Amino acid sequence: MKYVLWIITIILLCGCASQKHLEELGLITAIGYDQMEDKLMGSIVYYEFDPLHPNNTKMVTSIANTSKGIRQKENLSSSRKLVSGQLRVAIYGRELAEAGIISVIDTLSRDAEVGTMSYLAVSNIAAHDLLSRSQESSDVTNAGTYLYNLIGQNVEADSLISPTLHEFMQCYYSEGRDPVLPLLNFTDDTIVIEGMALFKDDKVIGEIDTKSAFYLKLLQGRYETGSVEIELPKGQIEKHIMSKNNKAEEEVYVSLDHLRSKTHIKLSETEKPSFHINAKVVTRMQEITVDYDLGNPEAIKKIEEAIALEMEKKLKEVIVQSRDLGADPVGFGNIYRAEVGYKAFSKKEWRDLYKQAGFDINIDVEILRTGVMD
Numbered sequence: 001m002k003y004v005l006w007i008i009t010i011i012l013l014c015g016c017a018s019q020k021h022l023e024e025l026g027l028i029t030a031i032g033y034d035q036m037e038d039k040l041m042g043s044i045v046y047y048e049f050d051p052l053h054p055n056n057t058k059m060v061t062s063i064a065n066t067s068k069g070i071r072q073k074e075n076l077s078s079s080r081k082l083v084s085g086q087l088r089v090a091i092y093g094r095e096l097a098e099a100g101i102i103s104v105i106d107t108l109s110r111d112a113e114v115g116t117m118s119y120l121a122v123s124n125i126a127a128h129d130l131l132s133r134s135q136e137s138s139d140v141t142n143a144g145t146y147l148y149n150l151i152g153q154n155v156e157a158d159s160l161i162s163p164t165l166h167e168f169m170q171c172y173y174s175e176g177r178d179p180v181l182p183l184l185n186f187t188d189d190t191i192v193i194e195g196m197a198l199f200k201d202d203k204v205i206g207e208i209d210t211k212s213a214f215y216l217k218l219l220q221g222r223y224e225t226g227s228v229e230i231e232l233p234k235g236q237i238e239k240h241i242m243s244k245n246n247k248a249e250e251e252v253y254v255s256l257d258h259l260r261s262k263t264h265i266k267l268s269e270t271e272k273p274s275f276h277i278n279a280k281v282v283t284r285m286q287e288i289t290v291d292y293d294l295g296n297p298e299a300i301k302k303i304e305e306a307i308a309l310e311m312e313k314k315l316k317e318v319i320v321q322s323r324d325l326g327a328d329p330v331g332f333g334n335i336y337r338a339e340v341g342y343k344a345f346s347k348k349e350w351r352d353l354y355k356q357a358g359f360d361i362n363i364d365v366e367i368l369r370t371g372v373m374d
Contacts (some may be wrong), residue, residue: 024047026080027060029144032127033104034093039063040104042070043128045135045143048080057142059135061128067107085113088148090120090165091127091184094204102172102202109169116166119151122197122204124185139190147191151182154193158226158259159210160327161196161217168239172202175347176333180216183207198327206325208318216310219263219280219330225257225285234290236306240299243291254307255287265332267339273357275332281311284369300367308365319359328354 034041043061060082062073072166075082090108092101093180108114123130134140156158163181171179185192195209196216208216216226224277235242263279285294285303293299322329332354339347 007299024080026078026082027210028084029057029142030089030091030131030147031084032091032093032123032131033067033096033101034126034128035096035099039065040067040070040096041128042067042074043081043131044074045112045131046078046082047142047144053232057135059131061132067104083113084111085209086144087114087118088144088153090118091123091130091147092120092181092231093127094122094124095126097122097197097204097353100202103143105165105168105172105202109165114165116164116169118165119148119182120163120165120168121184122149122183124183124194130184130186130191132264133186134191137189139184139255143191147178147184148296150191154182155278156225158223160193160213161220171331172199174331174334175326175345176335176337176350177290177331178328180327180329196329198329200326205266205327208245208321212314212318212321215315216322216329218261218281218311218315219265219277219319223259223261223281226261227255227257228259230256230307230310232303232306233311236309237292237299237303238298240293240302241290241298252292253289254285254303256283256307257286259283265330265335267335269362270336270340271351273324273332273336274317275335275357275359277315277359277361279311279315279361279363281308281365283362283365283367285367304365304367308363309366311363311365312361315363316359323357326351332357 024272025193026048028046029046030045032043041061041063043059045059048056048058053224058357060074060078062070064070064073071082110118131143134143139144151163155162160182161180168179168181169236171177176203180196183195185194193210193304195207197204197212198206198208232254234250234252237252259281260283261279261281263277268276292303319330333350336350
């Protein structure tokens with residue numbers, strides 16, 4: 001019995017010691033980097049543990065030549081020792097991201113305290129402005145936690161490609177695929193995801209909007225829980241619209257959820273690269289903006305075909321837009337390299353070949369259930 005009491009006492013004492021140590025630390029949850037002429041500006045949001053002030057977050061900004069130099073200066077501006085073990089999100093200002101960010105990200109990846117599952121993102125405005133405005137917002141109590149949840153729930157909903165530190169580094173060092181990261185902005189007193197930033201190597205060279213991001217995600221692998229709103233020309237399905245209304249719109253909007261997909265990409269020509277993309281999409285139609293004959297199998301078949309045609313069109317637009325910018329977020333280069341062999345593959349030659357690559361797309365859509373009409 002005395003032995004048990006002795007063990008419990010040691011555990012309690014250790015717990016007290018850890019708590020005291022925690023009160024001396026500033027837990028970094030978000031960090032932002034911006035280009036400042038020929039130097040680097042770093043902004044951090046950190047949490048101070050205080051039972052009396054549960055949302056006690058502060059922000060510190062400094063300028064140095066390196067990210068490590070920034071950390072040293074930031075420690076001089078804080079009464080707590082700043083540690084990065086709780087880092088949730090690293091944000092890179094658009095100007096810096098267009099110049100190249102691998103040196104900053106590589107330093108982050110070599111920090112033993114930083115987890116590889118931390119999220120990365122690009123800010124359309126300066127990262128410093130994004131973080132400082134979020135500090136003043138009533139909607140955002142802790143920018144790091146807020147951004148981690150914002151990005152995380154959209155990744156889980158299959159709306160975003162996962163932008164972890166590990167995945168960025170994996171794409172960057174892959175000779176046949178480029179990274180993509182969420183593109184952030186500050187609107188209506190809160191942080192929003194505006195789209196996805198497209199990279200060529202470590203430099204941002206363009207962007208796609210959130211609707212286009214859906215199609216990019218479709219090419220990345222299997223969807224499990226996705227949802228999307230599709231715009232269809234009314235003429236394609238007009239035969240099965242049961243009643244007319246006074247609306248003059250020529251488009252019909254269909255909302256799909258519980259979307260599941262499986263995509264297969266095959267290289268069909270090597271000299272002038274040509275890829276055949278075949279996707280099977282199984283979904284539920286949750287809503288449609290016209291009085292459609294949902295009880296008619298022929299009508300369902302017609303709208304499945306119309307949705308498939310629209311998806312094929314939008315998917316090709318996203319691929320061609322990325323190709324023309326010089327970004328390969330899908331990894332067509334890896335597919336090409338697997339076919340021609342590693343020894344015959346050159347990243348420089350692939351960049352030139354990619355500019356003239358062609359794409360043949362076929363999507364098969366199956367609607368399992370229908371929902372409501374508007």
